[in-house]
Amino acid sequence: MPRFLLWQASRQPGLLVGGVVFNVIWMLCQAVWPYLLGRAIDDGVAARSSNVLIWCAALLGVALVQVLAGMMGHRMAVKNSVRASLRVGRLVGHHSAETGAAITATTSSGEIVATASGDAGAMGSMLDVSSRLVGGIVAYLVVSGIMVSTSVPLGLAVLIGVPLLAFLLSLLIRPLSKLQTEWRQQTGLLTAIGADTVAGLRVLRGIGGEEEFVARYAARSQEVRRAGIGVARLQSWLDGLQVWLPGLFLAFIVWYGARLVLAGEITAGELVSFYGYATFLVLPLRTVVDAAQTFARGIVAVRRILDVLRIEPGARDVAQSGSPGRASAPPTGAELADVASGVVVRPGLFTGLVDPSPDDAAAVATRMGRFEDDLHRVSPVLWGGIDHTTVPIAEVRKRIVVSDAHPHLFGGPLLEGLDVHRVRNPQEVSTDTSQIRRVRRALDQASAMETVEGLAEGLQETVAERGRSFSGGQRQRLSLARALLADAEVLVLIEPTSAVDAHTESQIAESLREAREGRTTVVVSASPLLLDKMDVIQVMRSGRVMGIGTHATLMRQDDAVGALYRSVVARTMSAAEPAEGEHIDDASTGAIDTLWHQAEHTGAIPNVGTENARGVTDAAAHR
Amino acid sequence: MLLPIASKKTVRAAATRLIRAHRRALLMVIVLHAVAAVFGLTGPWLVGRVIDAINAGAATELDINLAALILVAAVTIQSLINRLAQWRSMVLGETVFAALREQFMGTVGQLPLSIVEQAGTGDLLARTTNDIQSVAQTVRFGVPRILVAAATILLTIVAAAITAPRVSIGMLVTVPAIVLATRWYLRRSGRGYQRQLAGHARLSGVISETVEGARTIDALSLAPAQRRKIDRAVLERRESERYTLSLRSIWLPSTELSFLIPIIVVIGWGAWLVSVDSATVGEVTAVALFSTQLIGPVIELLGWMDEIQVGGTALSRIIGVEDVPPDRKPVPDARPSGSQLMARDVRFAYRHGAEVLHGINLDVAVGERLAVVGPSGSGKSTMGRLIAGINGPTVGSLTVGGVRIFDLPLDVLHKHVALVTQEHHVFVGTIADNLRLAKAGADDEELERALAVVDALGWVRYMPGGLEAHVGSGGVVLTPAQAQQIALARLVLLDPAVLVLDEATSLLDPGAARSLESSLERVLEGRTVIAIAHRLHTAHDADRVAVMQAGRLVEVGPHDELVARGGEYSALWTSWHDTGSGHA
16 A cells, blocks of 8 residues: 555655645745744834834735745645546546456445545545645744744743644544544435435326325434534534644743743743744644544545455456467357357357346356356356467457347447447548448447437437436447447347337347348347247256257247247247247237237228327437 | 526525524524634733733733633633534534425425426436535535634624724725635636536546446447546546636635735734834734734635535525426315216327327226227327326316316325336335335235235245345345336225326236236226236226327227227237237
8 A cells, every 4th residue: 555655646746745845835934924923023013113114024025925835835735636536536447447347246336436536536635635744744843943942941842732732633533534434324325315216206206105205315314414413513522622722732832921021031022923833833733633634534545446456357368378379269250169058159140048047048148258267267168169268358359249138338429439340440440431331230230220310419419428318228229239330250149129119129130130140149038039030049947058949949849948948938928828939029929019010011000100299208208 | 498496596595594494593603603702812812911011010920820821711611612602503504404405305206297207307316416415515514614704703803903993904904805806716716616526527427337337348348448538537627627726826825915914014004003102012912913813714714615606506406496387286175076087178298289199088987997009109108197197188178086187186186096107116225115105004914915916925025024125226126027016016005096007017028917917907996997008918808998099099999899890909909810829
């Protein structure tokens, strides 16, 4: 941790040194004030001399320097803290872009974001407060020096008294920050309840549960209030002590100084100076208390930052010291074989994976993409006969693309977000028109064109972060288009149509075939619409292959494998088992939407057009 | 459409209302702070007195000891009162803030659903989380601290004026400068800080989507693109910070100078007064020290200016929610007699000029099961929303038990009509919490009965803790189908006279959906059910089928009759049987 902090400091030495210098100047100016004030009173006011003007001019000079130094000090402080915190935020952000799923394996995404903003900020404040702390300590030493040279006992009293006060005050900080943490947690919970209520407001308003919910929020709010009052109780004592301890110290200085004046050892002006010093010293004192608090928070923050930065991606290239030649990639069109399940993916074909437990099928498919090397130690995947963990990770990612069950969309221009081909092949040059053509074709194939056409600026639209302005089904279709645009040798799609309606699903099933014709495609799904289009289906139980066939053969096959297959697929079909499995689409499940389209198509139902009504209800439903 | 933002006038009125509601506590806080501030002024006053006494040669050691004792006593009293004042003001801040957020949530709970849907939940969510948070700092600490600082400043000036009226005139020379500089600053800083906050939100947003989508980024090798996005957000954040910093680089030194100069003026002006025997050295000393003591509270006061601005903006968004106009004027004592549904020439348009329903006439008898069938976009869901009283018909009348549905007060409405759509939300809490929303006092047995009706008792019992299992974000994540079952179980508990199911079982697999529907039917004996059907078997099982097309009702009648008639429904039914697998 000290190394990390030193590294941070070494990235901005100018700012840190500048911060110290300006803070020292600023503090010293304030320290000089009482002295000049005392001299002005002694030499000018009391002596009724025109010297007062000289002292006033000196005070004005100090004021100007102090003001400028203060301004510069503030600039340095803000830059110090902003720069360090943004650097760390950026570092955490970049790191999470590199580590893949490992980043959220042990910590929640909320915590990582809190580290990138909150903890990074706390670390930045540490750098800022250190320069102020140095300034405060220097000022304290200088003032003590001045006081010792005027009166040894008085000077010593200050020299010892101030650190003692700082120590006493810092004792209260630990319990206070503990209470504050507790309060913050409760507030976070309350905010979560509020957000939850808003998210479910439509449901609440439909059944009239809002009163119950508001009452629940209010009860929690009162708990937070009580916790807040608990913090306030301790905080108020700390505030009181911050007045009382320096006040007692001040009283002592006045008492001792006045006796010295009476004894003729110091002048009245010098007493004023001492009074001024004593009040001034509250400032470095506050800085010390402040620094103690900031450091306490900062150290915890740095620890969390380091924890995040230490997270390593699940898959990494093996060290180069391995036997030579091992890192060579298999030739194009190599077969993929998952040893644990017995799944073999033949090149150029569409392979469907079916398991009564969708998670087991998804796990097999995910292994093809090599995301966790630890996992592959027990269940290797052979790619053209080579253990794919020995192939350079960049090569695997380039040639095998796995689109998981919940792919994320990202904010920014839609065209850029969809056309991952450009990001993945930066050296390749393509014209803008060919790019748009390519993207539009993929959107068509993923049945996502309608969504894009509904946007005010089409492909040029800026997508909100996480693509949250799209509905779940829209997001799924857009991500499918993106996966197609990755243009990979092997494309693995896990439940690519789980959030779209049956009509769209059958369209996608058709066009997927066309989009990936001749290339290796693996699909995990239980949808008969999709499975009907597969060249080969591997039927599994608990992640082990039980049998192989096509949809048509498996629907008729009179053995355990056929029964297993039908039991999985029938879940998404009619409760009644179909007599023949020749041609399956969603119509067989009695889905009105599909049947209606069909009937319109055959002319059984006259098409009267529904544009008007559809646009509006869709818009209302997708918010 | 966006949710309204309150005007300055409304915010001010709301603030005044809050202050008035806590008048007593506020007055007490101010008095306590004032008393504490008075005791805090003892120091300079005593030092001035002591200096004058020594200069006059009248002081003894006893006097000095006495003065020191008075000072110790004064400081002790000041600290105790100060502590009490801080305590009371923080309690006040907590109380006011709690009242504010509770009132806000109360308003949110009452918002017309039609308006929430138009505005989207994003804006409301931001107000519930970010704005409430940013107002917290201002209300909890800002207001009390500002009161303290203002009271201290005022009392210090008064004390100086009492000690030496002529000398203290010098204290006020730079007041205009402070006011002008601050006004200049505040005019620009508000926007600057808003930009800074927006930049902060954008950066957190990008990082958060990076973390959440880390898997996708890895799988598609998108890291370089995402890194570029982060860098852009970092740059933007730094730029916004630079702007406010440049504003402060002008404002801070000018204000700091403005409270240093008075001290110098007091000395110069005091020296002249002393030279003409209009003031004593002690008086000048005291006022100079008073001026020095002003610095602290003035800095504190100015420091809160930014925070107050941010808080004010947030407050205007929080209070703005109250400005949402009600979408209906309920007739307070409207009580339906019976639950006969009647639609007469019902027309409806979400937007002016774009009619979605073109004159619907329909009667639904008490206890009838009506299935509504039609292609997507035919206006089925809109019809459901009108029956559930979410929207009112643009033209025509839609009544339950002879009363217009849209005229019913909300609590009466919910007892008579309920709507369950395919949208589902599992609330944070236990399964029991989620169910009791529909019926607050229900006991466990009742909850289990309701779960049994929707075929959910099995998996609920299987869950850790059963009914008390924590679900929703942070707890067990329910599948969409399970969430839908919970939504239907709520409906069973609610037991309304008329219920509208808008594809409420669409996320369950067809077999399960059908068995759930039939068990629901047994429980809902005697209730009117309007099911907007997703699959044909729902229509087959209903008493009557209503076929909608392009906003019109094209056919209404029992299944067999419609099949025999040879119209749209018949075509649909035949089409299913042609596929070879329909056995309803």
